[in-house]
Amino acid sequence: MDKNLKKILTEYRAKKNLYAEYCNVVHVLLENILHSGNYKYHMNSRVKEINSLKEKVKAKKQRGKIYKQLSDVKDIAGIRVVFYTDSERKRFIYSLRNEFEKKIIVQETEKKTGYRSTHIIVNFGNKRIRLSEYKKFKGLECEIQLALILNHAWAEVEHDILYKDDLHLNNLDEKKYSLLKQRMQKVMDNYIKNASNELEEIVGYVKRLKKHK
Structure with a gap:
């Protein structure tokens, strides 16, 4: 097994439960934002299974992207939020910027097929990390994927x-x-x-x- 891959999998086995807890905390946080903002949405979350992580690291290496450590993989904790309209999606991005102290990375993607989605990488900023209940999540990141409901249905079938x-x-x-x-x-x-x-x-x-x- 590749040295980097072995290192990543070993670290993930030790931290998988922590990532699962972190993902759940972010999920609840987003749910509160969505509820208070009267959004219409569907949301689900997950953490990568070990085998899925292994296949991703190997596939990325074949395409020329080398992961050297676990923190290089940004979507270990993942949440998908599906909106009815694009205006709601944009409004939610604004809410996220405020919630995460503007420390978020937003990437708009459009595949050749025309399928569009927004990928956002978030982490708890200094203000939250100073709180005792969040200290253990320092350095962890979560990928939030935003999509529109019709695009999402098409992508699932595809x-x-x-x-x-x-x-x-x-x-x-x-x-x-x-x-x-x-x-x-x-x-x-x-x-x-x-x-x-x-x-x-x-x-x-x-x-x-x-x-x-």
């Missing part, structure tokens, strides 16, 4: 069919697999993008109506 691929369609019939990819892309291009924009406009229109009542 992942299950094309990447998880329990039916091994890619190995059995490349032509059919290629056609499936094209159909999924058509759904994104012709329906998901337009529907997301329409939903955003409808929600905005309803809010304006309420203001003028």
Whole structure:
């Protein structure tokens, strides 16, 4: 086994429970922000399993990215928040900046397929770390992924069919697999993008109506 990989896995085995506790604390914190801000959302959280971490480190190495220590891996603790509209997503990012003393890293990503998501790396700032209940989380980070509900639904289906691929369609019939990819892309291009924009406009229109009542 690679020396760096062995070191990372050894450290993670010792800290996995701490990461799980940290992830749960961040989850509760986000839930409080979302609830007090009257957001409409779905949220789930997880910490990486050891085998999943192992595969990630190996895959990244093949692509030229070398992880030398556990702290290099930013998504060991991960939380996904799904919003109905993009305006809510942007509002939540603003809330996060205030909550985490503006010490957050925000990365907007868009895949070739058109699927968009926001990845945010957070850690507890000095003010929180000074509190006794948070001291043990010093140096830990959590990745918060923000997505829109229609994009999220499309991505889940795409992942299950094309990447998880329990039916091994890619190995059995490349032509059919290629056609499936094209159909999924058509759904994104012709329906998901337009529907997301329409939903955003409808929600905005309803809010304006309420203001003028």
